[in-house]
Amino acid sequence: DIQMTQSPSSLSAYVGDTVTITCQASQDIRTYLNWYQQKSGRAPKLLMFDASSLEAGVPSRFSGSGSGTKFTFTISSLQPEDMATYYCQQYDSLPRTFGQGTKVEIK
């Protein structure tokens, strides 16, 4: 199975800050990577696919980059509604695997 290692596990930042989350795959997954946002008690929401493609309707302050084994997810100008847990997920092979999650809190 492909292991997805996400960091940090949590972070706290001010409104307006830029925050970055990293995700490392245990083997080359090309750009077969998604990013999800999950708010408390809710189902996850797909934000980005193919490592850097923004899902329709998702604000442009969210961005992603990377290929192979190293990926980053950035929220520029953090907003109060961005408080959530974020997960990366690979779809290069089965089983699909997720990172452990990064909890983003607002200071």
Add this chain to the structure above:
Amino acid sequence: EVQLVQSGGAFIQPGASLRLSCVGSGFSLSGNHMTWIRQAPGQGLHWVSVIYSNGTTHFADSVKGRFSISRHNSINTVYLQMNSLRTEDTAVYFCTRGAANFEYWGQGTLVTVSS
């Protein structure tokens, strides 16, 4: 509008069986792959099973041989049959549309396995 509505969660004893249902609307389930993903309390997301549009199925090693997945296209429903349940199967189970990019999710249903 695409919607997935789940049912079937319960409090159940170890060793018992349970079937979860996921009814789709706003799209034809027969032409789509469907996936189940679970989340243990306070934990992350774990892929459980997929059924492709051609009927091919795959399972996580942790549930292989105990869980099965099926679909009833005429009523736009996908099922997760869970047998020989263990305490470690306790989780919120989500059905999702797709096999790679999970754009649409059900609301989740809680399965608690405990004696």
